[in-house]
Amino acid sequence: MRYLMLVLSTPEDPQLRAEDAAGAPPIEGWVEKHYGNGAAVLGDRLRPPQDAVGVRVRGGKVLVTDGPFSETKEAIGGFDVIDAPDLDTAIVMASEHPMAHGGAIELRPVWPLGLDAGLDAAPGADAGPDAGGA
Amino acid sequence: MRYLLLVVEPDEPDRGPTPDIEEWVRRHDADGSRVLGERLRPAADVRRVRVAGGETVVTDGPFTESKDVIGGFDVVEAPDLDAALAIAAEHPGSWGGGTVEVHPFWPTGSTPPA
Numbered sequence: 271m272r273y274l275m276l277v278l279s280t281p282e283d284p285q286l287r288a289e290d291a292a293g294a295p296p297i298e299g300w301v302e303k304h305y306g307n308g309a310a311v312l313g314d315r316l317r318p319p320q321d322a323v324g325v326r327v328r329g330g331k332v333l334v335t336d337g338p339f340s341e342t343k344e345a346i347g348g349f350d351v352i353d354a355p356d357l358d359t360a361i362v363m364a365s366e367h368p369m370a371h372g373g374a375i376e377l378r379p380v381w382p383l384g385l386d387a388g389l390d391a392a393p394g395a396d397a398g399p400d401a402g403g404a
Numbered sequence: 405m406r407y408l409l410l411v412v413e414p415d416e417p418d419r420g421p422t423p424d425i426e427e428w429v430r431r432h433d434a435d436g437s438r439v440l441g442e443r444l445r446p447a448a449d450v451r452r453v454r455v456a457g458g459e460t461v462v463t464d465g466p467f468t469e470s471k472d473v474i475g476g477f478d479v480v481e482a483p484d485l486d487a488a489l490a491i492a493a494e495h496p497g498s499w500g501g502g503t504v505e506v507h508p509f510w511p512t513g514s515t516p517p518a
Contacts, residue, residue: 272442274442274444274474274477285454285456287456287457290455290456290457293458311440312439312440312479314406314408314509314510314511314512315509315510315511315512316408316507316508316509316510317507317508317509317510321507321508322505322506322507322508323485323489323492323505323506324503324504324505324506325489325492325493325495325498325503325504325505325506326498326502326503326504327493327498327499332489332493332498334489335503337505339505346507349408349477351440351442357451361451361453361460361462362460364453365453365455365460370453370454370455370460371454371455373454374452374453374454375452375453375454376450376451376452376453376465377450377451377452377453378444378445378449378450378474379444379445379449379450380442380443380444380445381442381443381444381445382442382443383420383421383425383426383442383443384421
């Protein structure tokens with residue numbers, strides 16, 4: 271099961287404590303372990319929210335808007351696509367990421383459309399609670 | 405240059421594949437600009453993970469009052485931002501009620517773009 275892991279900075283989180291951030295493990299170890307064993311598939315750091323660009327097409331016209339898109343100071347600082355046998359394993363992987371200590375990690379389960387041949391379309395790949403509803 | 409496209413759209417649990425999205429995927433897989441992408445489950449299935457005082461704290465989504473959700477994502481390879489924006493404008497997620505957010509990669513150790 272794949273997850274989109276969003277790495278969030280959450281400076282306004284009232285529960286954020288300096289000692290948790292200070293105790294975060296280094297990112298190099300996380301990358302080495304999870305990309306090394308193939309559980310992490312692809313990821314990178316992302317530029318700051320003001321460098322994101324929103325694209326909408328309305329009435330045949332392309333409307334382009336510069337970020338940031340949210341009123342909060344929360345930002346997506348990076349992402350990783352991970353492959354985990356189940357949610358519990360994905361949660362452990364997320365908890366090992368330094369930004370779980372200094373921000374937050376969001377796990378967003380994929381919901382395969384079955385467009386890609388192979389892995390994603392394999393029977394049972396869609397194991398979510400509402401599987402089969404599409 | 406790589407970009408993360410986040411498809412922000414109304415949070416409807418029964419979003420299915422459409423001929424438009426199939427066509428977009430097929431075209432950009434064929435020309436090599438689409439590296440990887442998936443539809444994502446509704447906001448209620450998102451989990452947030454934090455570690456506080458040595459304990460892992462997991463919170464269930466959704467996390468905002470918003471009726472929109474990141475309904476899918478694609479990683480695309482494009483020569484420049486304009487090309488990435490053109491790919492995003494062809495994505496059915498930017499039509500109708502949705503927006504495609506184009507987030508430039510910022511590889512560690514790289515210098516900021518001019």
